[in-house]
Amino acid sequence: MQDKKYLPREIEPRAQALWEKLGLYQADSSESSPTGIGDPKKDLYVLDMFPYPSGEGLHVGHVEGYTATDIYSRYKRMRGFNVLHPMGWDAFGLPAENTAIKLKTHPRKLVEKNVARFKSQLKRMGFSYDWSREINTTDPEYYKWTQWIFLKLFHLGLAYEAVVPINWCPSCKTGLANEEVVGGRCERCKTEVIKKDMRQWMLKITKYSERLLEGLDGLDWPEGIKELQRNWIGRSEGAVVSFKGVGGRELGVETTNIDVYTTRIDTIFSGTYVILAPEHPFVEQNKACIENWEEVEKYRTATKSVAEIERTAKERVATGVPLKGVSVINPATGETMPVWIADFVLAHYGTGAVFADAHDQRDFDLAKKYNIPLKVSIQPVGDTDFSKIENLEECFEGEGVLVNSEQFNGLTSAEARPEIISWLQEKGLAKAETNFKLRDWVFSRQRYWGEPIPVIHCEKCGVQPVPEDQLPVLLPEVENYEPTGTGESPLAGIESWVNTICPKCGAPAKRETNTMPQWAGSCWYFLRFADPADQTLGFEWQKMERWLPVDLYVGGAEHAVLHLLYSRFWIKALYDGGYLPFEEPFKALRNQGMIQGPDGQKMSKSRGNVINPDDVVDQYGADALRLFEMFLGPFEQNKPWDDKAITGVSRFLYRIWRMEMSVESGVDVKKALHRLIKKVSDDIESMKFNTAVSSMMEFVNLIEKTGITKTDFEKFVLVLAPFAPHLAEDLWQNMQTKPYKNGQSATVQVWPEFDVTLLQDETMNIVIQVNGKVRGAVEVEKNLPDEAVQKIVAEQEVAKKWLDGKEIVRVIVVSGRLVNFVVR
C-alpha cells in the first residue's frame, strides 16, 4: 500500500534553518533604514493579537490569523518594506492560575511550559516573526511598565478607589468587569454572578466615552466592530426631567424630588406614575413619609437576593410595590403621580428612575396588573388601529403624532422632543442630557496571577503610589495562592510582602494586595515591541513616532469590546498625559472569521470537534496547512473545517514540486504569469487570500499543459513564497548554482513586477445579447471603435438568427464587453 504523494519531509526544517541562519525577518531598527531596490524602505508594523498561551496549545484559529499576517508581512518585505512583525505572550490571568491550583504547581511554571510549546508550534509553521522582540506580560521587566502606566493613570486622576457593588463570581472568587459578565454569568466558568459591595480600584474610562466614540470614525476597521463599540458605549440623547416631590406634607416633612432620565420626553403628557429602582436612595431618604415601609423593605430585600440573571429573565412578570404616602408632580401636566419601586428598573442606568406611561410595555403591564391609571399621548401614523391603543387594550411603543399633549398636539415624536425640552427647561424642570451605557472599569482582581497594583496604603497619608524607582512591585513567591474567598487577594496573607513603609512619611504601611485584570498587559504591549529591551523607558517617543500606530492589526472579533476598547482608552490617556504622539493605537483592523469544526459547530473540547494543527502538519506539512486555511473561504468569514479538502492543496503543492522545466514559455504562459502577479498582489493587499490561491492553482493547471521556462517559473516561485515559503525556498534554492549555500533566501527577493502590456489581449471577447439575454460571443480585434464592433456583431450568424424579423429598438454597446440588441 502506497501513501499519497507528499513533499519530502526535510524541505520545511531545511528552509527554517536557513532563515534562522541568515537572521531574516528582524525589523531594521537602525536610524535610517537601508534602501530597497527601487523604492526607499518604509517602516510597516504588522501585528497579530498575541495569544494567551493556554495548555491546549495552538489552535487552527490562531494559524488562520497568523498565516494571513505572515503572508502580508512576507509580501510587503518583498515589496521593499521594513516590516515589524513581532510576537509575544499574554500570560497573566485566571486559566493559568486555576490550572496551577488544580495541578498544585506554580502558574509561572505552567506559563513557561505553555509558551515553549506555543513557540515551537509557531516556528514549525514557518511564520516570519522577529523573535528577537519576543515579550511576555508576566516578565517583571515587562510588567514593570504596566505598573508604571498605572501610576500615570493614577496621577492623571483616572484611577480611583471606590466601594461599589461589583460583579462577583463565587467560583473564581473574584470581581469581574461588566465586559466579563455574559448574560449574568461569569465569562470564564459560567457561574452565576452575584452583586457584592467591595472596595475596588476603578479606571475612569467613562471620561473618554465621547472621544472613544468619535475616534471610531477615522479608523479603517470593520464596520461591524465599530458598531459593536458604539453600542457598547451606548450614547443616547435624552433629557433629565425633575419630578417635584409632594408627599409627606401632612407629616410635616417634604419628600425630595426625583430626577428621571428619558429618551422619550415626547410621551411626558401620558406619564401617570414614576418607578424607581428598589436600590434608589430616594427610598431610604424618604422613609419617614412611606406609610407601607414594611412592605417596601420586604420587596427590596427580595430583590437583592434575586440574582441579576433571574431579575432580567424574559419570562419574568413585572412586579412592584407602591411607596404609599409619597407622590410627585408631572412637570408637564401638573398632575400628582404615585411613586412605585420595581426591580426591572436598573439602579445603574440613567438616574435609576423612570416615568411610566402607556407607551412602554413594562410600564403598561405593571399598571394593568396593579390598576394604576394610564394615559395615551402618541398616535401611530399609518394604518395601525388606534382604537385598541386609545382604549388601553394594547401598548404602543413606537413613535407617532402627539395627542392629549396640549400645545404640542400634532407634532411628530421627533419634532416634539426638542420643543418639550426647551419648554420645560425654561421652567427649570428639565435639561437635555446625553447618557452612556459605558461604566467605569473595575480594575482590581482578588487573585494572585496578575500585576500587583503599585500603591501603598498608609494610615496617615492615605493611598500613596509606589515611587517609580521602586518598580516593579514584584509578585512574591507564595506557598498558597488559592483565592481566599473573603474578597481579599491571596497576597494579603504574605505579611513580609504586605508590610512595608509609607513612601511619604516612612511609617509602617501596607501594600495594595489586589492585582490587575488580564486585560492590563494587552492594553499597551504593541508599544513595547518597538524596543522591548529598553531599560530606561517603557516606550520611547522617537520609536513611537517611527513605528506606531500599528499599520495592520489582525485578530478575532471576540475582542471587539474588551481588549480593543481598553487599549484605545489607555492610549488616549497616555496621549493626554503627553507620553505618546498619537491617540489611536490601531490604524487598520481586520477580523479573521472563525474556523468551525467539521460539523459546522464552534470547535470545543466538549463537542470533540477540535482539529489539532500539529496533526495536520505531521500529515501534510506546514505549507499545506497554511495554504489550506487561506483557501477555505473568505478570510473574514466563518467557515467549517473540511477534512478532505486539504488533499486539494496538498496535491497542488506536489504538482508544483515535480514540475518539469521546458525550453520556452508560450505567449499564453507569459500573459498568464503577469496576470497572476497582478492578481496575487491585489488579493494580498485586500486580504483575499482564498482567490489568490485559486489563481495560483489555475496557473499551475495551465503550465502543466503548456510547459514553462526556468526564468518564468522562478517568478512564479516568488509569487508563491509568501503563501508556501518552505516549498518556494526549496524550489528557488535548487534553481541556484549553489543551493542553500549562497547566503540568499527566496523569501526576501524582490517581488516580481508585472508588465502592463502583457495584461491585455490582442482580441476582445464580445458577448452578444438580445434583450439582455446572452446569445453568443465573438472575438474581435482589440481597440476597435464601438460602431465597428456593433457592425461585426450584427453580421454574426447567432445575431442574424435572433434578430430575424424583429425590429431593433435600441443597441447598447459596452466597450470591450458586449453588444445588446433591444428588439420588439
Add this chain to the structure above:
RNA sequence: GGGCACGUGGCGGAAUGGUAUACGCGCAUGGCUUAGGACCAUGUGACGCAAGUCGUGAGAGUUCGAGUCUCUCCGUGCCCACCA
C-alpha cells in the same frame, strides 16, 4: 426586543451592474496497475432527442441587462439586551 452579518451546484466557495457556478472537494467513466484510499485523462446545475427553456431563499421594484442596487417577507448565524 435591538444591532450586525449572511442565504449561489451534492459540499467549501468564485463572479468592477454585463457569458452564474472560477478554484478545490466529492462523484462518474476511462487509463496505469497484482491492487488503489496513489497518480493521469475526460466529464459533472436542472429539464429536454434537439432547438431551447429554467435556474443564485420568496415576492416586488429600478435597469437595455440584477447573484450584485432598492423595498417587503422567510430562514440561518453571531453579538447585545427589562438601557428608560
